[in-house]
Amino acid sequence: MDRYRQIVCAVAILATGLLPLAAGAQQTQSLGVFTEQVLTLHPAIRAVEKELARAMASKRAAGQYPHNPEFEADFEDTAERTTAFGISQTIDVWGRRGARVTAASAEIEISRAEYDLTKTNLLERLLLAVGENEKQSNLLNLAIKRLSLSDQFLRLTQKFREAGDIGQADVLTAEVTKSNAELQVAATAADIAEAQRYLIALTGEKRNAWPKPLDILLSKTEMHKPDLDKTPELRFARAALLVSKAGITIANKDWLPYPTIGVRVGEEGEENLFGFSVSVPLPVWNQGTGEKMAASADAAGKEFTVVDTERRLRARLITAEERFKSAQSAIQRWRNQTLPTLRNQEGLLNQLAEAREIGTLEYLQQLNQLIETESLGIGLEQALWNAWIARLRAGANLIAWVEELK
Numbered sequence: 001m002d003r004y005r006q007i008v009c010a011v012a013i014l015a016t017g018l019l020p021l022a023a024g025a026q027q028t029q030s031l032g033v034f035t036e037q038v039l040t041l042h043p044a045i046r047a048v049e050k051e052l053a054r055a056m057a058s059k060r061a062a063g064q065y066p067h068n069p070e071f072e073a074d075f076e077d078t079a080e081r082t083t084a085f086g087i088s089q090t091i092d093v094w095g096r097r098g099a100r101v102t103a104a105s106a107e108i109e110i111s112r113a114e115y116d117l118t119k120t121n122l123l124e125r126l127l128l129a130v131g132e133n134e135k136q137s138n139l140l141n142l143a144i145k146r147l148s149l150s151d152q153f154l155r156l157t158q159k160f161r162e163a164g165d166i167g168q169a170d171v172l173t174a175e176v177t178k179s180n181a182e183l184q185v186a187a188t189a190a191d192i193a194e195a196q197r198y199l200i201a202l203t204g205e206k207r208n209a210w211p212k213p214l215d216i217l218l219s220k221t222e223m224h225k226p227d228l229d230k231t232p233e234l235r236f237a238r239a240a241l242l243v244s245k246a247g248i249t250i251a252n253k254d255w256l257p258y259p260t261i262g263v264r265v266g267e268e269g270e271e272n273l274f275g276f277s278v279s280v281p282l283p284v285w286n287q288g289t290g291e292k293m294a295a296s297a298d299a300a301g302k303e304f305t306v307v308d309t310e311r312r313l314r315a316r317l318i319t320a321e322e323r324f325k326s327a328q329s330a331i332q333r334w335r336n337q338t339l340p341t342l343r344n345q346e347g348l349l350n351q352l353a354e355a356r357e358i359g360t361l362e363y364l365q366q367l368n369q370l371i372e373t374e375s376l377g378i379g380l381e382q383a384l385w386n387a388w389i390a391r392l393r394a395g396a397n398l399i400a401w402v403e404e405l406k
Contacts, residue, residue: 028209028210028211028212029209029211030211030405031127031130031211031212031213031214031405032402032404032405032406033406034130034210034211035123035126035127035402035405036406038122038126038202038203039119039122039123041204042122042202042204044118044122045115045118045119045122047118048111048114048115048118048119049115051111051114051115052108052111052112052114052115054111055104055107055108055110055111056108058104058107059101059104059105059107059108061104062097062100062101062103062104063097063101063104064097065092065097066092066096066097066100067089067090067091067092067258069087069088069089070087070088070089070262071085071086071087072084072085072086072087072088072262072264073085073086074086074264074266080268080269081267081268081269082266082267082268082269082273083266083267084264084265084266084267084268084273084275085264085265085266086262086263086264086265086275087262087263088260088261088262088263088277089260089261089262090258090259090260091258091259091260091261092258093258093259094253094256094258095253096250096253096254096258099246099249099250099253100246100250102242102246102249103243103246103247103249103250106239106240106242106243106246107239107243109235109238109239109242110236110239110240110243112235113232113233113235113236113239114232114236116232116235116399117232117233117236119399120232120393120398120399122202123398123399123402124389124393124398125202126199126202126203127213127385127389127402128385128386128389129195129198129199129202130199130210130211130212130213131213131382131385131386131389132195132198132382133192133195133196133199133210134212134213134382134385135195135378135379135381135382136188136191136192136194136195137192138378138381139188139191139375139378140185140188140189140191140192142371142374142375142378143181143184143185143187143188144185145371146181146184146367146371147178147181147182147184147185149350149367150174150177150178150180150181150367151178151181152350153174153177153178153353153363153364153367154171154174154175154177154178156353156354157170157171157174157360158171158174160356165356166360170359170360173360173361173364174360174364177364196210213385214405216328216384216385216388217328217331217332217335217384224391224392224395224397224400224401225395225397226317226321226391226394226395226396226397227395227396227397228310228313228314228317228395228396229396230396231313231394231395231396232396233309233313234306234309234310234313237302237305237306237309238306240302240305241299241302241303241305241306244295244298244299244301244302245299247295247298247299248292248295248296248299250295251288251291251292251294251295252288252292254288254291255283255286255287255288255291255292256283257280257281257282257283258280258281259278259279259280260277260278260279260280261276261277261278262275262276262277262278262279263275263276263277264276264277313394316394317394317395319394320387320390320391320393320394320395321391321394323387323390323391324384324387324388324390324391326387327380327383327384327386327387327388328384328387330380330383330384331380331381331383331384334377334380338373338377339377342370342373342374342377345366345370346370349363349366349367349370
C-alpha cells in the first residue's frame with residue numbers, strides 16, 4: 001500500500017465517529033427532528049420548565065387570602081371562674097391579595113420569557129455548531145482532495161524525471177507539497193473533532209452522523225418578518241418592569257392599617273360572656289417610607305432598562321439584516337460565477353501539467369490559489385448560515401422557523 005493510501009486510512013481511523021463513514025451505522029436525522037430531540041431532553045430546558053411551574057404555583061399562593069384567623073382560649077380561676085373562647089380575623093380591606101396576584105402574574109411572564117430565551121440561546125448555539133461541523137467536514141474533504149492532487153502531481157513529476165524531462169529539484173518540490181497536504185489533512189481532522197466536541201456537549205451524545213444545514217437560498221426568507229416586541233429579551237425587560245410597578249403597589253398596601261375583628265364567648269361565674277373587638281395598627285413610628293422609595297426607584301430603573309434593551313435589540317436587528325443581505329449576495333456570486341470558473345480552471349490546470357506546458361512551481365502556485373479560493377467559498381457558505389441564524393434570532397423568528405422544520 002503506497003503512502004497516500006496509508007495517510008487516507010489513518011485519517012479515516014482518526015475521524016471515526018466524526019464523519020458518516022458507514023451509511024448503515026447511523027442514519028442522519030433531519031435538522032427539525034434533531035433539534036426537537038435535543039430540546040426535549042436538554043437539562044437547561046427542563047430547568048426553566050420547573051422555574052415556570054414554580055412561578056405558576058407562586059401565583060396560586062398569592063391568590064390565597066393573606067391572613068389566617070386566630071383562635072384564643074382564656075381561663076381564670078379567681079373569685080369567679082372565667083372561661084372564654086374567641087376567634088379573630090384580619091380583614092384585607094385594601095386589596096393586598098390583588099396586588100400580589102398582579103405581581104405573581106408578571107413573574108410568570110418573566111419565567112415564560114426566560115424559557116423562550118433559554119430555548120432560543122440553545123437553538124442558536126446548536127444550529128451554529130451544526131454549521132461549524134459542516135464547514136470543517138467540507139474543509140477536510142478539500143484537504144483530502146488537495147492531498148490526492150498533490151499525490152497525482154508527484155507521480156507525474158517522478159514519471160517526467162525518469163524520462164529525463166525535469167530535474168530532481170522539481171520532484172523534491174512536489175514531495176514537500178504532498179507532505180504539507182498530509183499535515184493539513186491531519187490538522188483539519190483535529191478541527192472536526194473540536195467542532196463535534198461542542199455538538200456532543202450540547203446533545204449529550206456522540207454520533208457518527210450529524211444533520212446538515214439547510215440551503216438558505218432555497219428558503220423563503222421573506223416569510224419571516226422581524227418583530228422586536230416578541231423577542232424574549234424585551235419581553236423579559238417589560239415583565240420585570242411590571243413586577244417592579246406591582247412592587248410599588250404592594251409597598252403602599254403593606255403599610256396601610258388592616259383591621260382585625262374578633263369575637264369572644266364564654267362564662268364568667270354564673271353569667272354568660274360575649275365580647276366583640278376591633279384593633280387597627282397605627283403606622284406612627286414606621287410608615288414604610290423606605291420600602292416605598294426603594295420600590296419606586298427600582299421601577300424607575302427598570303423603565304430605563306426597557307429603553308436600553310429596545311435600543312440594543314433594534315441595533316442587533318439592523319446589523320443582522322445587513323449582514324444577511326451581504327452574505328446572501330456574496331454566496332450567489334460564488335455559486336453562479338466563481339465556482340463554475342474554479343472547476344474549469346482545475347481541469348485545465350491538470351491538463352497543462354500533464355502536457356508539461358507549465359512548470360512545477362507554476363502548477364503548485366495555481367493549485368494553492370484554487371484550493372484557497374475553494375476554502376473561501378466554504379467559509380462563505382458558513383457565513384451565510386450564521387447570518388441567517390443571527391437574523392432569525394434578532395427578529396424573534398428562530399423558534400418559529402425551527403418549528404416549521406418538524
